[in-house]
Amino acid sequence: MTARITIKGLNKSFATPVLKQLALQVAPGSIHGLVGENGAGKSTLINIICGLLAADSASLTLDGRAYHPTSRTDSLAEGLALASQELSLIETLSIEENILLSSFPQNAVSIDRRAVRQQAKVLMEIVGLRNIPPQTQLAHLSLAEKQLVELAKALSMPADRIKLLILDEPTSALTSSQADQVHKIIKQRAKSGLSVIYVSHRLDDVLCVCDTVSVLRDGVIQLTAASNSLTSNDLIREMSGEELLQHSGDEPRETGDLRLGIEQLSSADFPEPISLQCHAREIIGIAGLAGAGRSELLHAIYGLAADRQGRVVLNRSGANVLIDSANTAAKNGMALIAEDRKSQGIFSGKSISFNTTVAGLGKLSGNLGAIIPKREQRVSEELISRLKVKCEGTLQSIDRLSGGNQQKVLIARWLQSESDVWLLDEPTRGVDAGSKFAIHEQLRKLRDQGATMIIVSSELEELTALCDRILVLSNKKAVAIFKRGQWSKEKLLAAAFSEHKGERALAG
């Protein structure tokens, strides 16, 4: 029997290779699970299959015919349905309009509203959205309901045309009974010949709904096996890899006095309060899966969250300062380097010097707030050479720098404003190996000089190499904290997955 989709020799690199010689095959009528840590390459793979990204090299066949989509329109025409993790829905349209957006039933001149209502109702019934009128605006729905609408949208393609259904975290916001309903539909559809790729962090779900499971790590499929021969511990072991951790045997280091007290902090994004004590000369890591609330926690510590509850108290040379806004945080020596450099870090189109000095301009200006250009130039040149930023000079535009060098400029920005409490969100994402090493060295140096750091990273190696303690978040809750020497990659991953598993076990 010809496979529904066959992928061979798939390579894709961004700054570094993401997928390496990847091969995957899905049989007709099979539900194929795909699991892996953050950054393993799952989303990249899905985007390539759907034509949203171009592979560097690949051979794809769909039902035995060569298949090389260059856009989502192509893959839709070929019968690929996708329910994506970042919901593809439009908030201002109604449920029914969202469901049928890619194929509105039309009469001679306009949208056939009756057909829309009728078809949408059938699909809503299937996914279990029974008590909501189809004309409700999407913005009024809960995340779980939106997720069901997304699924209904994916299923809106006529059953005889749909060949492959890709589900990316389809149940992450659903209750147990809603998820069961979704699984029932998928199994039914698979029986009548539909192939499904099912991506999820809920390992128990994957094992129960899929026929076959593949584990993706570092851009390579590590294992493909029948799901009834696997346990979730097998999956975690394969995802984490067997290589030994660099610094796992290190003795715990001496840390200094209490610097930052986070007391019962919560926000709209993570309702359950989190407390944490951070000391001078200490690096604390925050681990967790994508969407676990790591960045949100960092922003809340820095005073930047909606509905922020609890207290963050900074001890600055003996005096306690209550951190209630980003402005107080920055004024008192706290630094935040956000995950998305482009939208939250750099000032695009501006010079390296502008980007370096913006947080500490007060120190560069004379009376009446006039900036002294010579002083600005001297300070930024000094920092640029200290951090070994590769550039043509401090007046070069920051956009011309590589990701790693941009990140160094952001570190320079906060060095210039003399920060000693650092909140770093994915400090080496998209950074080449050389710069990564240099950034790690710089962070260790800062720590030894007495700084306190909280680092969010999706790379466990990065955390285990740098941190004294690692706090694990799972599903927006703090689930465990490990000291240096107590952790293993397996334990960290198990904790990161725990709330996803726990929720299902509790409900099911």
Add this chain to the structure above:
Amino acid sequence: MFGKLSLLFEEFLIFIALLLLMLFFGLMTENFFTLGTLRTISTQLPALTVVTIGMTLVLISGGIDLSVGSIVALSSGVIGIAFTVFELPLPVAAILGILAGGCAGLINGFLGSYLRLPVFIVTLGMLEAGRGMAYLVTDSQTVYIGASIQALSLPISGIGVSASFLISLGLVVLAQYVLTRTVYGRYLIAIGTNEQAAKISGIRTEPYLMWVLVMSGLLAGLGGLMNAAYLGASDPNAATGLELSAIAAAVIGGTSLMGGRGSIVGAFIGVLIISVLQNGLAQMGVSEPVKRLITGLVIILAVLIDRWRGRQV
């Protein structure tokens, strides 16, 4: 050095465009290079110049101020009534007019920054409301003020240009200094480039976004004084559509409507280009409709060149 030079280079390019335009009109008309043209331009110019300074600052911060034309009319109405009906001394009346503009700007700024309403809509509302207030203040009549105020816009003997013109020139220099050399200016550019990054850098964005609109209101108030001086009267219909000329001048001068990039000197050259174009075309005997057509094309051309230049960087 590269960045700094390229900034100067951009302004230099616009300046060259201005010179070419003047050369063109010099060759095409007989009387372009005369004192008369200079006088016409220098009396018309000051009001648009000061309003454009405010507009450019607002645009750089990532906002827009559509209410400046109406604020000019409101301010000149306040000045006319204060001087003629309440018989206040002219300097006091002038200050009242400028403050009226500042108040309108304060309302714009407060609603836009602290209440987070879109400034486009807020200032659009003020465009209507300000014009309405200008009519109410003047009872929809042109208020004749007379020679005392006109002194401001008449050429000073021995210099050849008016006090208004000198004031506006001084403000161009001052505002350029504030923009490029002070923390305030640097923060405006930072906020206009990336508001979120600015917040994370510890910049409290609200006061900056409010004060830039207050500044624009005050400058439009000053524009009202200059307009009244030029007319010798307060006309409630004055400066209709001035906001669009100010935006056009700023854009011709290299200011980005997306915020974060712009120059006051560039915008001033933009003002000069617009008025040279208007006067030159008039002297060539081009009809009003064709004049407007050409002005429109020049604005679009300026944005095209800007886009092309943006790709080069």
